[in-house]
Amino acid sequence: MPQGTRDASFRFMERLAEQGFGYAGAYLEQACRCSALIVGPDRELLYPAVVIENGSTGSPADIADPGPDEARYRFDASHCRLTYFIPLGRASASIVLAPVRKASVEETVSILDEVSAPLTYHLASYLSSQRMIRAMKDDASARLFENGARGLADYLATRQLQIDETGSYFITITRIGGGNQRYDWASTSESVRQYLREQHASDVIDIGIDEGFIHIFPSDYAVDDEGRKMPHRHFYDLAYHKAVHDRYNGIVTSIGIGRSYPFAQLGTSLKEAKEALELGWLLGKEDDIIRYAQLGILAILLDTDHDALRSHCEQALKPVIDFEAAHGTPLMNTLRLMLDHSFRWTDVSKLLFIHVNTLRYRMDKIAELLDSDFSEQAVRANYFIIVKLYDLLNSEQQSS
Numbered sequence: 407m408p409q410g411t412r413d414a415s416f417r418f419m420e421r422l423a424e425q426g427f428g429y430a431g432a433y434l435e436q437a438c439r440c441s442a443l444i445v446g447p448d449r450e451l452l453y454p455a456v457v458i459e460n461g462s463t464g465s466p467a468d469i470a471d472p473g474p475d476e477a478r479y480r481f482d483a484s485h486c487r488l489t490y491f492i493p494l495g496r497a498s499a500s501i502v503l504a505p506v507r508k509a510s511v512e513e514t515v516s517i518l519d520e521v522s523a524p525l526t527y528h529l530a531s532y533l534s535s536q537r538m539i540r541a542m543k544d545d546a547s548a549r550l551f552e553n554g555a556r557g558l559a560d561y562l563a564t565r566q567l568q569i570d571e572t573g574s575y576f577i578t579i580t581r582i583g584g585g586n587q588r589y590d591w592a593s594t595s596e597s598v599r600q601y602l603r604e605q606h607a608s609d610v611i612d613i614g615i616d617e618g619f620i621h622i623f624p625s626d627y628a629v630d631d632e633g634r635k636m637p638h639r640h641f642y643d644l645a646y647h648k649a650v651h652d653r654y655n656g657i658v659t660s661i662g663i664g665r666s667y668p669f670a671q672l673g674t675s676l677k678e679a680k681e682a683l684e685l686g687w688l689l690g691k692e693d694d695i696i697r698y699a700q701l702g703i704l705a706i707l708l709d710t711d712h713d714a715l716r717s718h719c720e721q722a723l724k725p726v727i728d729f730e731a732a733h734g735t736p737l738m739n740t741l742r743l744m745l746d747h748s749f750r751w752t753d754v755s756k757l758l759f760i761h762v763n764t765l766r767y768r769m770d771k772i773a774e775l776l777d778s779d780f781s782e783q784a785v786r787a788n789y790f791i792i793v794k795l796y797d798l799l800n801s802e803q804q805s806s
Contacts, residue, residue: 419524419759423736427452427532430525440503445469445498446533462504462660463487481511481516490518492526499529517745524759550613550620551673567611569669574625576666577675578644579683581618581657597651605642618659620676625666630697637697645695660686663697681708684801689792701731704791712799719796722789725775737775742797745790749780 421429428446431453434442441462444453451457457465464487472491479490486505491498506514550558557570560571569575578600597621602610609620623629629644644661651660662683664675678698685704686696698705706790707715722725723738730737743754744765755762760768769780778785 407449422524423739423758424734427528428454430528433521434501434503434517435518438503438506438510440514443502445500445502447499448527452499452532453806454552463502464504469502472498474778479515481506481508483508487547490522492513492522492529494529494533501525504716517788527757527759542552551676553571555670555672559669561613562611569611569622571696574628574666574668575622575675575678576625577672578621578623578629579615579618579620579662579676579679580648581661581672581683581723582659599645601651605640606710607640607642610642619633622672629663630695630715649693657691660691660693661695662686663695663699665699678705681798684798688797697746704794707791707795715795716799719792721797722776722792723796726772729771729775735768735771737768737772738793740788741772742766742793744769744780745786745793749786 418430418433421433431444433440437615441458441461441463442453442509443457445466445468446452449469457463462485464485469489479488481488486507488503488506488511490501490503491497492501499517499705515678548562555558559569559571595614598612600611602608610622610627613620613622623642627640627642629642644663648659648661651657660683662679662681664678664682680759682696682698682701686694686703701708726737726741740754740758743757747753747757751762751765755765758765773780776789778789780786780789
């Protein structure tokens with residue numbers, strides 16, 4: 407990539423990180439001298455805020471998915487409309503530009519090619535954030551415990567499912583991929599239930615929820631390799647089940663496992679399974695099985711008062727948050743990525759599409775604001791935990 411093009415891409419990425427899709431849309435409209443539409447892989451309108459009815463770009467519903475052998479763009483000469491595709495896993499986001507003259511197609515595509523890399527990264531980050539927020543929102547699983555465990559008991563009774571209210575249980579939550587993944591819900595549901603039957607797990611309760619499943623296991627079940635060595639009455643191979651039905655249904659799942667509690671306190675196990683899922687996502691294990699009891703110091707901290715813990719994290723990061731709000735420099739995401747990538751300067755500068763010297767300037771400012779020396783491992787470990795808890799607890803607060 408020529409130096410001038412690379413510098414322009416870095417500048418575009420910095421402005422995109424600061425201003426979002428509004429900047430990307432306005433930039434493309436100015437550079438290509440036409441109207442722009444940016445649409446996510448699930449047909450979510452990302453730019454502009456509202457589509458002009460009967461406008462030249464059409465609407466998100468008008469956009470057809472690219473064919474398996476189709477080029478990175480499609481030009482509709484009859485409507486002077488260019489659709490440019492940005493692959494994101496199994497799906498694609500789309501940029502629609504109109505009116506575009508046939509003679510200008512090559513020039514317009516070259517402009518889109520220049521910004522496709524930063525747009526791809528920004529889209530991936532945005533969609534991951536949206537997925538986390540959606541997963542934390544109210545769903546059927548939360549409503550099961552509106553009236554404590556009594557609500558769950560009533561729900562099971564309506565489904566003619568029996569549960570011993572004097573027993574102890576633990577909950578697992580399975581989340582299916584992101585909101586942008588397509589899968590056959592009926593096939594996936596049957597896959598789960600078939601495996602339960604094969605394992606003779608008739609006393610395991612299976613409940614479908616938004617984007618996945620809840621399973622309620624009696625406490626004498628073991629679901630991981632450690633459990634094979636223990637004298638449980640049942641062993642349920644959760645990892646094997648995940649691998650099989652993920653492959654069979656063409657999906658990716660993550661599973662959070664809460665601790666065992668008496669039936670009356672089962673809502674706590676559900677909360678722990680959710681937090682294990684979200685912390686797994688924040689720790690880069692979004693396609694894994696995460697047990698709350700194995701989160702170490704994070705689980706111990708989450709057992710304390712959440713409001714006090716959130717207040718502590720916000721206070722610890724306040725200088726950085728306030729500086730970012732006042733000046734627009736994305737310091738929090740810079741700190742987050744540096745901690746996640748073990749201070750590998752070159753890797754993080756590439757992820758942020760900024761020069762490594764710009765990254766060093768940002769980290770110097772963060773160190774100054776926090777009065778901390780990030781060359782010390784203890785400081786990095788402390789802020790790694792603080793940032794993860796800050797992200798998790800704030801997403802919980804937004805969803806409630």
